[in-house]
Amino acid sequence: MAxxxxxxxxxxxxxxxxxxxADLADPAPGLEYPKAGxxxxxLPLALVIFSVRIFFERFIASFCAQxxxxxxxxxxxxxxxxxxxxVYTSITKSPDSRHLDGLSKQLDWDVRKIQRWFRHRRNQDKPSTHxxxxxxxxRLTFYLCIFIYGFRFLLQSPWMWDTRHCWYGYPYQVLTPGLYHYYVIELAFYCSLMFSQFSDIKRKDFVIxxxxxxxxxxxxxxSYVNNMVRVGSLVxxxxDSSxxxxxxxxxxxxxxYQRLCDFLFIVFSVAFFLTRLIIYPIWVLNSTMFESWDIVGPFPSWWVFNILLLVLQVLHIIWSYLISRIAVKAMLRGKVCNDVRSDIESSSEEDTPTEGLKTPAHSPKGENGENGTNGHCAASKAQAQHRNSW
Structure with a gap:
């Protein structure tokens, strides 16, 4: 083990x-460098965040929804x-014609009645809009709060205005309380997402x-262990900005609120493209790859860190392409709403109609003229392509 x-x-x-x-031992009383410990x-903060989330959703968000x-x-x-x-719990949630015929004979029910039962039963398992x-x-509350906190902190930091300060004196850069709190809160939030994923809406991309x-x-x-926290805070x-x-x-x-949804999705798209395709490569990658090379020089963990950030940029390009496709299709239809259920917004089992007459693929109405469960804002579809993170 040793x-x-x-x-x-x-x-x-x-x-x-x-x-x-040993060189990175605490330089003076009250001052310290980042340490893995x-x-x-x-970890305990993640449990606190998870508890706060349960309280928030149950009392505050639920009240707003109602x-x-x-x-x-x-x-x-x-x-x-x-x-x-x-049959539903042990065999299949969407029986084929062979199962339907067998159940029809066993129960003396019409096949369409059995299909309708399975459709209603699947809808019971799907999360409500509430x-x-x-x-x-x-998520909106946390993302907005952490962005405001991080942005206000960075406004007072020299590396916000000159990224070369991320590398001056590296790795002998003292950890400030604001930077420590920013890092630990972000880390705790993503740890809490790992906890809450087991109680959240069940999605097809659970493992991913x-x-x-x-x-x-x-x-x-x-990035914390090798004290690249300054540039990490920029990342x-x-x-967090979008x-x-x-x-x-x-x-x-x-x-x-369809018009508000359309407007916010457009603002999100613009912010995403600006931050991920312009600011990130020009501001962040330029600093981690070229400024750090000139000031500090490369070393093994430096190579690993930059490779990970480059992989992230490739994902940004893929997400941007997918989001732009959604935006273009939405504008051609005259609105930002579509009827394609995203993987992120769907439960683990899709509600595929099995009756003889299926709901039209692009119809905004479901059975009995009510809003269909497949009507989602393009923002929901976009989140299927993009989970904002590192």
């Missing part, structure tokens, strides 16, 4: 040439039937998003 620890914390990997961990504070006439629960429920319930509203309102959150936690921790601020706009657009969509 040999493994020594290998993992090798100074030749983590630190520039001729720098040791500091990150342990994020004031907008978004009631919890589902609409029409399937009538109790032990046979169909056993639930999705509460989740989005929590869990790996995503794990990678985000890893990258934040990585976090750039990514998160709350997407959530705001989704809230407007759930509340059926």
């Amino acid at each position: 040999a493994l620890s020594a290998w993992f914390w090798s100074e030749r990997f983590w630190l520039p040439h001729n720098v040791t961990w 500091h990150l342990l504070a994020a 004031s907008l006439h978004l009631q919890p629960g589902v609409g029409r429920r399937a009538q109790p039937n032990a046979v169909l319930e056993k 639930t999705k509203f509460c989740e989005s309102m929590w 998003m869990f790996i995503h959150h794990l990678a985000t936690v890893g990258l934040i921790s990585f 976090m601020c750039v990514h 998160d709350f706009l997407l959530e705001a657009a989704k809230l407007a969509n759930y509340a059926k």
Whole structure:
């Protein structure tokens, strides 16, 4: 175990040439450099954030949703039937013609009646608009608060205005309380997402998003351990800048404020393109790749950090392309709303109509003339392509 620890914390990997961990001992009373042990504070804080979220969604967000006439629960429920319930939970949620014929003979029900039962039963498992509203309102609140905090902190930091200050004196850069709190809160939030994912709306991309959150936690921790926190704070601020706009657009969509949803989605798209395709590469990548090379020089963890940031830029380009496609299609239709259910907004099982006459693919109305469950703002579709993070 000691040999493994020594290998993992090798100074030749983590630190520039001729720098040791002993050199990064606290320089003076009341002053210190980032240490891996500091990150342990994020774990209990993540539990606190998770508890705050439960309280917020249950009392504050739920009250706001109900004031907008978004009631919890589902609409029409399937009538109790032990046979169909056993098939639904143990065999299939969308029976094919062979199962339908067998159930029709066993229950002496019309096939269309059985199809209708399964459709209602699937709808029971789908999250209500009320639930999705509460989740989005929590994310909007956190993203907006952490962005304001980080932006205000960076306004007072010299590296906000001259990124070369990220590397002057590196790695002997004292950790300030504001920077420490910014990092630990961000890390704790993404840890809390890993906890809450098991109680959130069940989505088809559960495993992918869990790996995503794990990678985000890893990258934040990585930059903290080798004291690249100054440039790391810039990366976090750039990514936080558009998160709350997407959530705001989704809230407007759930509340059926279509024009507001359209406007917020456009603002989100512009902010995303500016921050991810212009500010991030010109401001951040230029500093991590070229300014740091001139001032500090490369070393193993420097290469790893820059490769990860370049991979992130590739994802930005892919997300931007997908979001632009959504925006163009929306504008051609004259509105930002479409009827394509996103992976992010759907539950683990899609509600594929199995009756003879299917709902038109682009119809905004479902059965009985009510709003169909597939009507989502393009903001929801965009989030399927983009989870803002590192």
